[in-house]
Amino acid sequence: MAQRESWATRTGFILAAVGSAVGLGNIWRFPYQVGEQGGAAFLFIYLALIVMVGFPVILVEFVVGRNTERNPVGALKRLGTGAWTKIGWVFVTAGFVILSYYSVVAGWTLRYVLIGLQGNYTADSAPDQFGAVASGLDAVVLHAVFMAAVIAIVALGIERGIELSVKLMVPAIIVISLGLAAYVFTLDGAADAYAYYLSPELSTITAEWTTILPAAAAQAFFTLSLGMGVMITYASYLGEDRNLASDAGIIAGLDTFIAFTAGLIAFPILFAAGIEPGASGPALIFVSLAAAFAELPFGGLLGAIFFGTVAIAALSSAISIMEVVVSYLIDEQGIDRLPATVALGVAIFLVGVPAALDLIFIDLYDGFANSILLMLGGLLLSIFVGWVIPDLALEEISKGIKNVGSLGSAWVWFVRVPVVIALIALVALNAWDYYGFLTGGFAEWLSTNF
Template sequence: MAQRESWATRTGFILAAVGSAVGLGNIWRFPYQVGEQGGAAFLVIYLLLIVGIGFPVILVEFVVGRHTERNPVGALKQIGSGVWTKIGWIFVTAGFVILSYYSVVAGWTLRYVFLGLQGEYTVDGAPDQFVQVASGLDAVFLHAIFMAAVIAIVALGIERGIELSVKIMVPAIIVISLGLAVYAFTLEGAGEAYAYYLSPEFSTIANNWTQILPAAIAQAFFTLSLGMGVMITYASYLGEDRNLAEDAGIIAVLDTGIAFIAGLIAFPILFTAGIPAGESGPALIFISLAAAFAELPLGGILGAIFFATVAIAALSSAISIMEVVVSYLIDERGVGRVPATVALGVAIFLVGTPAALDLIFVDLYDGFANSILLVLGGLLLSIFVGWIVPDLALDEVSKGVKNIGSLGLAWLWFIRIPVVVALILMVALNAWDYFGFLTGDFADWLNTNL
């Protein structure tokens, strides 16, 4: 067997993991989820879930990845038995489906960069402009361009491709985001925006918790790249001297911080332009924010910078998702990195093409992969690590730590009961919501188009 690749530096690993987490989930998905779910009420629940579920589950994935030095499928085959050996397929399937539509959405950001540079953002015509960008042959072309970039980086390998690229992309995302947040602070609508974003109405949580909780946990998993095998795969390239808990904490803090900053950018701009924050849904940054940029001095340039940041963030995440499915072919099938990357890249492009042609498929793919598969994968892996291989988990999490003491056992029991119970509830609620979509909007689309 050829020697397995590894991270050249700890910084490279952390930036790669953060780059995976800091993507469309933070800058595209997070603001519209906040807008749809009541502003600060959603933010409070989301932050609690990052700490209470996101961080413990990152450690679960790290433990499995580093111990086995394999992709999700190979990892569970190595340490599992019976039905548990099949869990890895959930992660690989989730990553494949997510990247197929993720690339489409990333393609939209590329188009909006050029629209800003050309001064073509519009207020009244923003919805029609988005429809033109988001569907049709132009969207397919941009989808292809983005996937080509992902293929090129992943084909170069861990050190020369992924690690080198994220050392440039992630710092750039942080610096530009902070600059845009400072600018947003100077806008006249900033005060009202901050009240909406940072001052929760707890009655909103009490009255709408069945909507807010599933949305918040799905967002936490998506933005931390959990349930899609990224953290398992990235940890498989780690040495035993690394403190997994420390690295997981750094990754969670940086990722959540950038998502928080995205809200500090988006909402002051929206409130200054007098545009409602909760009406555009997934198209929030492409309709509402683009229209808001059209109302601001130098809005085209500012918008181009913003969408370029989103595009960079999307690329940093996409290469991590791609690495999950590529590592399966390398580890389990003995396929070379370049042919594996090209073959899977083309397959992902083809699966994503319907989403580029019609927006309904973005909702179809996103609901299935993000709301169902990610949380289901996290649930089953937490049960496996907490109840089936607890000794392995405790041994692995203690490596690289001088004295973990009772904290390791506390983490294990937290995984076993609170996390598992919460994830069972979330899977049930998300499945019910997705069933409603299939029998509602998607059924209507089928009746109209078939």
């Protein structure tokens, strides 16, 4: 067997993992989730879940990946027996489905960059403009363009493709985001926007927690790239001298910082234009923000920069998701990287075509993969690590950490009890919500169209 690839530098790994986490989940999904779920109340619960669930589960995936040096399917085959060997398929399936519609949404951002450069954002007909971009032949073509870029980068490998690209993309995302946040601070209405975003009301949290909690958990998993095998796969290219806890903390911290900054950008722009943050749902940045850009001085250029940042972030995440499914073919089937990448890229593109033709399929795919599969994968892997291989997990996390002592044992206990209990509840809540969608909106769509 040929020598397996590895990261050239620690910085490369950190930026790749951050790039995976910093994507559409931060800049597209996070603001509309905040808008739909009560503003600062959602932010408060989301941050709590990042610390109490997200960080421990990152370490769970890191331990499994580094110990086995394999993709999610191969990793569980090496460590597990019986039904446990099948867990890896949950991760690979989640990544495959997510990337199929993720690429469609990323394609929209490319079109909105061009619209901004042409100075064509519109306040009066923003929904119609979005409708023209979001579905149809143009959406299919942009979906294909984005997937072609993903294929090209992943086909070049870990060092020459993924690591080199993220060293350029992630710093650019951070610098541009900070610049935009500084600019919108000067807008009229910024103070009201910050109050909405940063001042949680206890009454909202206590009254709406059953709705906010599953949405915040799904967002935390999506934005940290958990449950789709990315962190398992990326950690599989790590050496034993690396401090997994330190790396996980940096990755979670930077990802959360950029998501938080996306809110600091989006809400002052919306408030300055007098637009309700929760009005547009998933189309928030493409309808409400685009309409707001049309009302701002130099709005076309500002919008082009914003959507360009979203496109870069989407690409940095997409290559990581693609690497998960590609690494399966390389590790388990012995297929060379180039044909594996091209074949899977074409397959993912084809699965995403329905989502490019009708928005209902984005809800269908997103609800299944993001709300159920991600947390189901996290739950099953946490049970496996916490209850089946706790000694091996403790030994693995101790590598690269001096005097881990009781902290390692505390992490194992936290994974096996609080994290598992929380994820069981969250999987159940999200499954119930998805059932409601299937029997409601999707059933109505089926009856109307067939």
